Amino acid sequence: GxxxxxxxxxxxxQEGANSTxxxxxxxxxxxxxxxxxxxxxxxxxxxxxxxGTKQNGRLSATTVATERYSxxxxxxxxxxxxxxYFCAVAGTASKLTFGTGTRLQVTL
Amino acid sequence: xxxxxxxxxxxxKTRGQQVTLSCSPISGHRSVSWYQQxxxxxxxxxxxYFSETQRNKGNFPGRFSxxxxxxxxxEMNVSTLELGDSALYLCASSLDPAGVKAYNEQFFGxxxxxxxx
Numbered sequence: 344g345x346x347x348x349x350x351x352x353x354x355x356x357q358e359g360a361n362s363t364x365x366x367x368x369x370x371x372x373x374x375x376x377x378x379x380x381x382x383x384x385x386x387x388x389x390x391x392x393x394x395g396t397k398q399n400g401r402l403s404a405t406t407v408a409t410e411r412y413s414x415x416x417x418x419x420x421x422x423x424x425x426x427x428y429f430c431a432v433a434g435t436a437s438k439l440t441f442g443t444g445t446r447l448q449v450t451l
Numbered sequence: 452x453x454x455x456x457x458x459x460x461x462x463x464k465t466r467g468q469q470v471t472l473s474c475s476p477i478s479g480h481r482s483v484s485w486y487q488q489x490x491x492x493x494x495x496x497x498x499x500y501f502s503e504t505q506r507n508k509g510n511f512p513g514r515f516s517x518x519x520x521x522x523x524x525x526e527m528n529v530s531t532l533e534l535g536d537s538a539l540y541l542c543a544s545s546l547d548p549a550g551v552k553a554y555n556e557q558f559f560g561x562x563x564x565x566x567x568x
Contacts, residue, residue: 441494
């Protein structure tokens, strides 16, 4: 099956700093999603981005499908951005394969 | 539009018992998938249902089963519970079957946290 690697595993930032999270995947994909898992466990959809670039407020994402990676950018981070960020991909089937996540902590 | 709902939110069971979890997808979504999240194994795919048929299955023992009803609501059942089944169980729904890229985005419910004692 498809392998997904995320880096870095942990990230500590001061409020206002910018960050880049990376997701590498081992095969071509039809679906790539970025999620933020809140403290109660719910996965919040950030981006559906199998290719190209999207922006939503302070967050943006880029997927380079031919090189099999995706990047999530967080600018001007806030304490509410803290949590775990997951990248998940799917090939021809609908099932998502998740990376192990990046745990982000934003401090004052 | 209401999101994916899951019931119950929390559950405590003892070893050997069985449990049934329920998931109601977003209105109009026909595909429902289930995932298990544990600290050791991360997020893993259990199975997917579409039009009351299991379409994909992950690598879990036969104790884990599911079904989907005609209104797209889904249930999953775990029989003969083991301590290792303690996990957050997440349900996701999507609009369209696999193969149509534009509709593969999955939306997750709040999860059911199962504790097995």
